[in-house]
Amino acid sequence: MLKIIEKAEKTHNLSKEEIIEILKIDDYNKELFEAADRVRKAYVGDEVHLRGLIEFSNICKQNCLYCGLRRENKNIERYRLEPDTIIEFAKKAREIGYRTLVLQSGEDDYYNLERMKYIIREIKKLDVAITLSIGEKTIEEYGEYKDAGADRYLLRIETTDKANYEKLDPGMSFDNRIKCIKQLRELGYEVGTGCLIGLPNQTIESLADDIMFFKEIDADMIGVGPFIPNGDTPLKDEKGGTFELALKVMAITRLLLPDSNIPATTAMETLNKQGRIIALQSGANVAMPNVTEGEYRKKYMLYPGKICINDTPAHCRGCITGKITSIGRHVSDHYGSRRKSK
Ligand code: SAH
Ligand code: SF4
Numbered sequence: 555m556l557k558i559i560e561k562a563e564k565t566h567n568l569s570k571e572e573i574i575e576i577l578k579i580d581d582y583n584k585e586l587f588e589a590a591d592r593v594r595k596a597y598v599g600d601e602v603h604l605r606g607l608i609e610f611s612n613i614c615k616q617n618c619l620y621c622g623l624r625r626e627n628k629n630i631e632r633y634r635l636e637p638d639t640i641i642e643f644a645k646k647a648r649e650i651g652y653r654t655l656v657l658q659s660g661e662d663d664y665y666n667l668e669r670m671k672y673i674i675r676e677i678k679k680l681d682v683a684i685t686l687s688i689g690e691k692t693i694e695e696y697g698e699y700k701d702a703g704a705d706r707y708l709l710r711i712e713t714t715d716k717a718n719y720e721k722l723d724p725g726m727s728f729d730n731r732i733k734c735i736k737q738l739r740e741l742g743y744e745v746g747t748g749c750l751i752g753l754p755n756q757t758i759e760s761l762a763d764d765i766m767f768f769k770e771i772d773a774d775m776i777g778v779g780p781f782i783p784n785g786d787t788p789l790k791d792e793k794g795g796t797f798e799l800a801l802k803v804m805a806i807t808r809l810l811l812p813d814s815n816i817p818a819t820t821a822m823e824t825l826n827k828q829g830r831i832i833a834l835q836s837g838a839n840v841a842m843p844n845v846t847e848g849e850y851r852k853k854y855m856l857y858p859g860k861i862c863i864n865d866t867p868a869h870c871r872g873c874i875t876g877k878i879t880s881i882g883r884h885v886s887d888h889y890g891s892r893r894k895s896k
Pocket of ligand 2: 660
């Protein structure tokens with residue numbers, strides 16, 4: 555096992571069988587996390603990039619079984635922010651230091667091309683990098699957002715098991731998800747993807763495929779988070795993922811993609827109070843604090859137990875900065891784009 559970890563640290567390549575081996579056996583987790591931490595330090599350094607997350611609408615036309623925003627969930631109070639409110643939140647986030655803003659929502663058609671372009675153009679004037687996380691669109695729309703100033707796009711594959719994906723995301727097509735990710739790449743976006751850990755019927759083999767997929771498409775950003783069952787969804791009685799397994803998938807991802815941007819995900823912190831710090835010490839180099847204001851934070855409920863729902867953007871920034879400096883790292887003051895090592 556130590557040989558496999560060493561191989562990954564040196565060559566950044568593993569076979570599927572080797573990944574499975576690491577995932578199956580827990581006796582060498584400490585060594586795995588330390589190796590991922592060394593690779594992180596060697597390739598992306600000690601700085602941590604903070605991305606301010608604006609959750610601008612919890613209205614979604616999709617029906618993903620795991621997600622609280624799914625259209626059939628009647629137990630959620632829906633909201634959508636007007637473009638000028640989103641721009642206002644962005645300005646405040648810029649003022650407290652953010653250099654990247656992530657605009658995230660359900661798949662909400664209220665934000666047509668014209669509205670999205672207006673939002674992107676106005677926010678771009680603030681001199682920030684813009685990441686979109688608004689789901690599946692046409693290549694034309696992706697192209698127009700890019701021309702308006704969007705730099706990056708997050709679209710998790712969720713799981714590379716096509717049959718399971720299509721069961722969990724009824725009405726959605728796995729092939730289209732892949733097509734979207736490829737189109738975003740062709741258009742010149744920095745592309746982020748990722749997966750959920752602990753989905754029903756998900757196997758270790760399938761998680762190994764997920765990691766191989768990140769490597770194959772050379773993802774610029776990879777978000778790995780535990781699936782946390784939501785009481786208002788059909789998966790309410792499922793077990794969900796564990797912090798430890800999510801951390802392992804994340805650490806192996808760091809070993810294989812040494813210069814990618816990898817967040818310490820908020821869902822990890824939901825399962826473990828020190829989750830983000832532990833993740834930052836096991837391969838991660840990014841955190842995505844919430845900059846949504848007021849009561850909207852509570853209403854953007856993908857999963858229960860979401861952290862910081864009563865805090866302000868300024869508080870969150872101060873809190874995470876304190877944690878980062880307490881482990882001898884520092885918050886970066888630039889956009890934090892991926893810098894390829896070769
Ligand atoms: N609608 C967009 C973006 C919002 S959802 C999209 O789907 O791409 C953002 C992410 O939340 C999803 O990619 C999914 O991985 C995650 N998510 C949804 N429900 C979750 C749950 N119950 N536990 C953990 N993460 C969840
Ligand atoms: Fe909608 Fe995204 Fe949730 Fe699926 S994961 S229901 S697309 S918000």
